[in-house]
């Protein structure tokens with residue numbers, strides 16, 4: 001089933017009763033060439049590219065709940081490639097380029113919207129550091145514009161330019177940044193992978209990993225034992241738990257991050273705006289709700305919900321940036337589990353077993369990285385060597401001291 005203008009019209013005329021399911025619901029087979037643990041954005045994208053680009057035919061994605069139940073369906077939908085370090089920037093730019101062609105590629109409307117991401121700065125020092133980042137982006141061939149206060153004012157007149165504590169001096173704008181409908185990304189990749197005969201097995205939790213002679217030979221699951229030629233872990237917030245099943249301790253912490261959606265408003269915020277004097281980011285969904293978030297809850301947890309102290313903190317930062325938010329009602333909020341690495345950058349690498357592959361450490365940047373992560377992880381699994389843009393995301397960098405500290409926060413995951 002392909003989507004096209006014609007198929008939509010024809011199905012509309014026949015009462016929309018002839019659409020087929022986007023993916024099958026197969027019973028697990030006894031074994032697969034590649035088993036991917038985690039049916040989030042990264043696991044599904046990996047399966048899609050593995051089948052599509054590398055022609056691997058016998059792949060299963062094992063998901064403990066349902067597709068989209070993890071962070072891929074819980075994030076604040078922001079995409080950007082405004083990274084500074086040369087280990088990160090080309091990778092996130094690869095992701096941006098894949099976003100730009102994704103809907104045509106997997107023939108699914110993921111509502112990719114390049115409406116611009118603006119990072120506000122509030123001091124001379126912050127302006128200098130944003131200028132440096134913008135210059136680094138441009139040197140990598142990525143778009144970046146430094147806006148002065150007046151230019152920001154003409155884009156977003158309702159920001160608090162009179163704020164005495166946090167005066168807005170300007171902002172760094174990446175026009176190609178924006179938003180993507182998060183769960184549609186999971187559905188699009190699942191549908192695309194299904195089109196290449198990948199088995200997406202939901203309600204199938206991996207409970208242990210069987211090894212023999214330095215290899216992973218299969219996984220015990222809530223739906224029985226499944227053998228594997230290669231085992232790829234893409235369990236995001238649960239990466240440490242799943243890796244521990246193979247005897248591997250990862251340098252990760254799992255933290256709660258909350259997201260919020262307000263009541264619907266008339267069009268108000270055209271792009272994504274982030275506060276530079278606190279942690280607050282906001283955009284407006286096509287339904288009219290403001291979608292926003294802030295800092296982590298600041299403690300380790302596997303619960304997909306957060307606490308009121310952080311709600312208050314996020315609301316404070318939001319009101320300092322846009323005073324009119326004080327009259328806004330929040331409609332809903334939720335939490336997700338982020339697997340924060342010790343330098344805030346991800347891990348895409350081989351594990352300690354011969355046929356074990358790791359995709360983990362996705363912090364705030366995990367959603368925007370989805371296409372490139374899947375693309376590079378598929379390359380690693382198929383070829384047993386890293387993709388050139390993901391070469392730096394080695395697991396042993398923490399032991400060797402080659403950390404990729406994009407935010408300059410040091411080894412404090414709660415700050416990344």
Ligand SMILES: Cc1cc2nc3c(=O)[nH]c(=O)nc-3n(C[C@H](O)[C@H](O)[C@H](O)COP(=O)(O)OP(=O)(O)OC[C@H]3O[C@@H](n4cnc5c(N)ncnc54)[C@H](O)[C@@H]3O)c2cc1C
Nearest residue numbers: 038040041042064070071072075076078206336366367368
């Ligand atoms: C509130 C919030 C806002 C965010 N906002 C942004 C943003 O604006 N931009 C951005 O770039 N990033 C953002 N992120 C980060 C981003 O969402 C994540 O880093 C990214 O989605 C993680 O990758 P994933 O999609 O594969 O994760 P997930 O969707 O969590 O996928 C992992 C899957 O593994 C499954 N799993 C776990 N254990 C097992 C097991 N034992 N057996 C089988 N399956 C298992 C889980 O059920 C889950 O479905 C945000 C995160 C949160 C929580």
